[in-house]
Amino acid sequence: MSIPSPVPTVPGVWRRIACLLYEGVLLFGIVTLTGLIYGALTQQRHALVGLHGLQATIFVVVGVYFVGFWSRYGQTLAMRTWRMKIVGPDGQPPAFGRALARYLLAWLWFLPALGTTAAAGLKSGAAATVITLAGMVAYALVARLHPSRQFLHDVLCRTRLVHWEPAPPPAAASTAAAR
DSSP: OOOOOOOOOOHHHHHHHHHHHHHHHHHHHHHHHHHHHHHHHHHHHHHTTHHHHHHHHHHHHHHHHHHHHHHSSSSSSSHHHHTEEOTTTTSSSOOOHHHHHHHHHHHHGGGHHHHHHHHTTTHHHHHHHHHHHHHHHHHHHGGSSSSSSSOHHHHHHHOOEOHHHHHEEEOHHHHHHOO
16 A cells, blocks of 8 residues: 655745745856847847847846756756745656746746836836836736636746655665664
8 A cells, every 4th residue: 555645745934935036146246247248149239239139148048048958957956045946747857848838937026017118218226226126026916816826927837836755875874774
């Protein structure tokens, strides 16, 4: 007789937002390095020259980071630290296509607010920041309406963010068995 595996728990919204902030710290390094390499390869001398090419390059590099980690391990470095994992309907890390769709749809965190800022013609960095943060808070609160507290992009992609516990190290298991 086998014991049924427990249903994975869903991390709380504030824990997920803390993970998002930590992810931002890691992405700062990735984006900075990408910008340095892009600037050197294109001989960019002014920040506004080649701006759209740089933005597209960063979008692709960040996408490779997320899609690669999600489809291979089911988690990024920040998610591993915060003990979270992305799983598909089968409980495994999402396939490449599902991870790519999740990356693209995760931009729902920012795009409505950024679109509102652009449509209103706001040029102030402070106004754009306030509107973007308000949009992110609204997006996070929408997860409270879903029965399992999943974000909209996870619902649309049929992925789930779940709590994850790492397996005990093999050395500890073999040491305990030797006693």
